Amino acid sequence: MADEKKIAAYICRGCELGARLDTDQLANIAQREGKARVVQQHDFLCSEEGVQLIRNDIDNEGVTHAVVAACSRRAKTAAFSLEDVAVIRTNLREGVIWAQPDSEENREITQEMADDYVRMGCAEARFVTRPAANSEAGSSKIILVVGGGISGMTAAQEISKAGYSVILVEKQGQLGGWAGRLWKRTPGKEPFADPEDTKIAQMVQSIEEDDRISVHLNATVGRTSGAPGQFSVDISTASGSTVTENAGAIIQASGFENFDASQLPEMGFGKSPNVVDQAGLELLAKEADGKRIKRPSDGKEVESVVFVQCAGQRSDKEGELSYCSGHCCNTSIKQAMYFKDANPEIETAIIYNDLRTPGNGEDFYRNAQRKRVTFTKGEVSSVETGGSDLEVRFKDLILDEVTSLSADLVVLATGQVPNSGVDVEAELEAETAENDGNQAGSKQEESLSVSVAVESILNLDYRQGADLPHLQHGFSDSHFICFPYESRRTGIYACGPVRRPMDIAQATEDATGAALKAIQAAENAALGRAAHPRSGDLSFPSFRKEGCTQCKRCTVECPFGAINEDDAGYPLFNEGRCRRCGTCMGSCPVRVISFENYSIDTVGQQLKSVDVPDEFEEKPRILVLACENDAYPALDMAARNGNHYSAYVRVIPVRCLGSVNDIWVKDALNCGYDGIVLMGCKKGDDYQCHFVKGSEMAHYRMSKIDDTLQQLQLEAERVSTLEVEITDIRRAPQLLNDFVDQINEIGLSPFRF
Amino acid sequence: MGSTNTAKVDRYKNNFLKEVEENVEEGDWVRMCMQCGVCAGSCPLGPHWDHPPQEIFMMIRAGKRDEVLASDSMWMCTSCYNCIVRCPRELPITHIMHGLANYAHRLGVAHQENPTRRFAQMFWNNVTKTGRANELKISLGLYFMDGFMNGIKKSLAMKKIGIGMFMTGRLDPFGLVQGRGCKGSGDIDKMLKKAFEIEDHRKGYNS
Numbered sequence: 004m005a006d007e008k009k010i011a012a013y014i015c016r017g018c019e020l021g022a023r024l025d026t027d028q029l030a031n032i033a034q035r036e037g038k039a040r041v042v043q044q045h046d047f048l049c050s051e052e053g054v055q056l057i058r059n060d061i062d063n064e065g066v067t068h069a070v071v072a073a074c075s076r077r078a079k080t081a082a083f084s085l086e087d088v089a090v091i092r093t094n095l096r097e098g099v100i101w102a103q104p105d106s107e108e109n110r111e112i113t114q115e116m117a118d119d120y121v122r123m124g125c126a127e128a129r130f131v132t133r134p135a136a137n138s139e140a141g142s143s144k145i146i147l148v149v150g151g152g153i154s155g156m157t158a159a160q161e162i163s164k165a166g167y168s169v170i171l172v173e174k175q176g177q178l179g180g181w182a183g184r185l186w187k188r189t190p191g192k193e194p195f196a197d198p199e200d201t202k203i204a205q206m207v208q209s210i211e212e213d214d215r216i217s218v219h220l221n222a223t224v225g226r227t228s229g230a231p232g233q234f235s236v237d238i239s240t241a242s243g244s245t246v247t248e249n250a251g252a253i254i255q256a257s258g259f260e261n262f263d264a265s266q267l268p269e270m271g272f273g274k275s276p277n278v279v280d281q282a283g284l285e286l287l288a289k290e291a292d293g294k295r296i297k298r299p300s301d302g303k304e305v306e307s308v309v310f311v312q313c314a315g316q317r318s319d320k321e322g323e324l325s326y327c328s329g330h331c332c333n334t335s336i337k338q339a340m341y342f343k344d345a346n347p348e349i350e351t352a353i354i355y356n357d358l359r360t361p362g363n364g365e366d367f368y369r370n371a372q373r374k375r376v377t378f379t380k381g382e383v384s385s386v387e388t389g390g391s392d393l394e395v396r397f398k399d400l401i402l403d404e405v406t407s408l409s410a411d412l413v414v415l416a417t418g419q420v421p422n423s424g425v426d427v428e429a430e431l432e433a434e435t436a437e438n439d440g441n442q443a444g445s446k447q448e449e450s451l452s453v454s455v456a457v458e459s460i461l462n463l464d465y466r467q468g469a470d471l472p473h474l475q476h477g478f479s480d481s482h483f484i485c486f487p488y489e490s491r492r493t494g495i496y497a498c499g500p501v502r503r504p505m506d507i508a509q510a511t512e513d514a515t516g517a518a519l520k521a522i523q524a525a526e527n528a529a530l531g532r533a534a535h536p537r538s539g540d541l542s543f544p545s546f547r548k549e550g551c552t553q554c555k556r557c558t559v560e561c562p563f564g565a566i567n568e569d570d571a572g573y574p575l576f577n578e579g580r581c582r583r584c585g586t587c588m589g590s591c592p593v594r595v596i597s598f599e600n601y602s603i604d605t606v607g608q609q610l611k612s613v614d615v616p617d618e619f620e621e622k623p624r625i626l627v628l629a630c631e632n633d634a635y636p637a638l639d640m641a642a643r644n645g646n647h648y649s650a651y652v653r654v655i656p657v658r659c660l661g662s663v664n665d666i667w668v669k670d671a672l673n674c675g676y677d678g679i680v681l682m683g684c685k686k687g688d689d690y691q692c693h694f695v696k697g698s699e700m701a702h703y704r705m706s707k708i709d710d711t712l713q714q715l716q717l718e719a720e721r722v723s724t725l726e727v728e729i730t731d732i733r734r735a736p737q738l739l740n741d742f743v744d745q746i747n748e749i750g751l752s753p754f755r756f
Numbered sequence: 757m758g759s760t761n762t763a764k765v766d767r768y769k770n771n772f773l774k775e776v777e778e779n780v781e782e783g784d785w786v787r788m789c790m791q792c793g794v795c796a797g798s799c800p801l802g803p804h805w806d807h808p809p810q811e812i813f814m815m816i817r818a819g820k821r822d823e824v825l826a827s828d829s830m831w832m833c834t835s836c837y838n839c840i841v842r843c844p845r846e847l848p849i850t851h852i853m854h855g856l857a858n859y860a861h862r863l864g865v866a867h868q869e870n871p872t873r874r875f876a877q878m879f880w881n882n883v884t885k886t887g888r889a890n891e892l893k894i895s896l897g898l899y900f901m902d903g904f905m906n907g908i909k910k911s912l913a914m915k916k917i918g919i920g921m922f923m924t925g926r927l928d929p930f931g932l933v934q935g936r937g938c939k940g941s942g943d944i945d946k947m948l949k950k951a952f953e954i955e956d957h958r959k960g961y962n963s
């Protein structure tokens with residue numbers, strides 16, 4: 004223990020803490036066992052006077068570590084955020100008195116709980132140092148936007164409006180993307196009744212006139228290296244020249260390609276020029292420019308048109324899209340209006356299975372009905388191109404019969420295929436498979452063939468691969484459930500149809516969100532602080548070189564690609580990219596990775612400091628390692644709502660379940676804990692884990708803990724890994740209570756002494 | 757209009773829909789149906805007829821003119837209004853059903869055997885003759901609708917109620933031969949004639 008450390012403990016008696024707990028006893032424990040050199044009690048610690056009490060000790064007594072034994076770390080954050088010292092919050096309110104019923108028979112075990120939390124707080128304090136900011140921070144606040152469609156242009160404009168500079172890179176010779184190729188767009192304003200002007204031309208013009216936005220046309224990103232605040236990006240143009248620019252954060256708005264309709268031969272695409280996809284119809288509409296649309300084969304004015312929804316989408320056929328692209332129903336409605344508005348006598352039928360009109364599409368749909376667009380629920384089997392007219396064969400699902408209808412023109416509503424670059428994970432797996440010399444690679448080839456672009460978008464110079472990892476169906480990874488735009492590459496945000504299918508209105512919103520995220524990331528990076536979700540955190544991981552065995556586990560398991568290897572094979576932490584989740588710390592078998600304020604010891608010493616009663620007392624002790632993002636708040640809120648849970652649990656918040664190192668579990672078992680619960684976020688494709696892979700890693704690691712249990716001759720049921728959501732304020736306490744019951748059934752740990 | 761099930765070219769085109777819009781009471785609502793099926797699930801008569809409202813509306817849009825007009829569906833509607841209160845698109849379904857019945861009837865293509873339709877005709881004849889409904893005639897007409905023997909059976913079954921009504925002066929047995937009319941029933945005739953004339957002229961019927 005370093006000499007200059009001076010720990011003080013402050014015990015609050017407010018919020019009924021004084022009435023429910025023997026605070027003198029707590030003070031005693033802090034002093035005797037916790038080695039706090041200053042111990043104070045106060046009736047209202049978060050008041051100005053209470054905080055002043057702490058301040059005085061810092062100023063006059065040289066206190067460096069303040070253990071605040073009061074409410075949860077999630078409450079009164081402003082009052083207790085004291086500069087210059089490390090603050091350790093000990094949760095006596097939500098964690099103890101609110102979690103326990105106020106009854107005589109519970110008094111003793113409630114007090115024991117509080118005693119332990121004070122011991123734990125002081126133990127943590129002994130091993131925590133106040134972190135300083137990353138000194139190698141880059142300070143570029145320019146934002147690079149890749150893709151000049153509606154998403155990219157919106158992002159660029161929003162960033163510029165916020166006062167930041169933008170570099171906008173577009174592959175094509177002009178801005179606008181798909182939106183620029185539309186004759187009109189689906190309405191974005193009240194009364195959502197008629198197609199509207201896309202206003203792309205005005206948007207392009209205002210971007211060109213914007214001093215803060217520099218546009219590179221016919222350009223791609225040749226190489227991206229660095230980290231938030233200091234990305235270095237090579238922009239290559241078609242002419243062969245390359246410029247290198249710095250950027251603080253990156254937005255990937257690379258959009259989508261249309262599904263290739265020639266893969267639907269039964270729909271007549273390619274057989275007759277009168278079968279077009281929606282993009283094809285936009286082209287015809289642009290030509291007609293408000294006049295009658297002509298059919299391509301002979302220029303005859305179209306008198307009847309049929310729209311086939313979900314063409315090659317929401318399909319389980321090989322090579323077709325299994326998902327819904329979300330915009331196409333509204334798009335067909337809009338295109339049907341192109342005809343009806345030119346001449347209401349033109350027969351327009353939309354054959355759909357489920358008409359999905361997100362946003363304000365319902366009003367738009369209604370108006371199309373008013374215009375006598377015929378909507379019919381059916382399943383199209385084929386489009387016959389033999390005669391002069393097209394014949395659409397389908398099953399009417401309402402009238403339950405197979406029928407057909409004739410048309411001059413058929414429009415196929417095909418879907419969006421993300422332009423998301425290389426599937427880095429599939430590549431990595433294929434590589435591994437190749438190295439292993441087995442045939443598992445063939446599966447990967449299949450999944451690779453589904454994505455259209457094999458060219459990389461970002462050409463990241465990362466050991467983890469050239470692009471953002473993909474989630475489902477080849478869409479770029481984004482924190483789909485909780486934090487859209489967030490990706491596994493810090494400071495790089497995906498927005499628009501590259502991360503999920505969407506229409507113009509949604510893409511606009513998406514781009515605005517991503518713009519704000521990118522600015523925030525650049526600002527945080529410049530201050531040497533972490534990005535979301537530990538936004539503002541100054542700590543970062545370091546490792547003890549002497550102990551490192553170069554096993555590479557940290558490099559592989561870091562979800563954010565923040566660790567490279569140096570020439571000698573040691574991990575090379577890239578602090579700008581690090582999100583401070585601690586997954587590397589959890590992965591390290593020799594435990595050499597730590598943060599100043601979060602380490603193997605800060606948690607290990609806490610769990611060791613708990614007073615495990617001897618076996619005759621029949622009081623089990625359960626260690627709960629709860630994710631601070633969702634599980635811990637859920638328990639706090641449960642207690643606030645009067646949902647009590649067992650007084651035998653001792654909860655320690657962790658940054659992410661991924662940061663849980665096996666040693667904590669082993670130590671806890673050796674100390675005589677009867678059971679251990681890991682509580683984290685949902686894993687899998689619809690993950691809620693704030694650090695994407697942390698919860699998954701923890702589940703994986705814990706599945707291997709059985710060996711340890713066996714060695715110790717303990718039952719496998721003593722360690723449990725659970726998934727909870729932040730809203731589980733009934734379920735989370737119930738899970739704990741169930742676990743305690745289960746432990747009572749198995750019996751107490753034989754390791755007590 | 758085509759006589760057989762609409763010619764191929766007319767399928768899912770607007771012809772019949774427009775005909776309905778022009779001629780059927782509240783017919784211009786038909787295009788607004790979104791095929792959710794709530795009316796079909798709400799109608800107490802649903803299981804007893806050819807097509808629930810949802811299907812009738814889709815058939816109109818699919819151009820199935822003959823099948824729609826000859827259907828017994830709209831005759832089965834009891835005006836319970838379940839569908840109207842539940843339709844998320846607020847279609848006046850009940851009114852459309854009656855409008856369709858009326859239109860099919862005026863065209864002379866309505867369902868022939870449907871008892872509701874026959875009863876409706878009987879009621880109309882009864883009430884327009886004197887300007888006042890003759891309950892005895894209506895009920896007897898209803899009993900004897902399906903033949904003489906059936907009529908006797910039904911009348912006998914209702915005997916007790918009939919006697920009770922007679923005793924309390926609610927039933928006039930002479931009504932059978934000499935029903936009570938209203939003043940100037942000849943004028944009613946004239947009014948109705950004029951009304952038919954106007955309607956025929958407006959809608960182009962040649963009844």
Ligand code: SF4
Nearest residue numbers: 561581582584585587
């Ligand atoms: S695992 Fe987490 S804490 Fe470790 S380097 Fe990666 S992002 Fe940072």
Ligand code: SF4
Nearest residue numbers: 799833834836837839
């Ligand atoms: S009003 Fe007629 S159509 Fe509507 S639910 Fe009642 S019986 Fe059925």
Ligand code: SF4
Nearest residue numbers: 789790792793795843
């Ligand atoms: S409830 Fe209304 S919208 Fe739904 S099927 Fe019936 S008429 Fe159509």
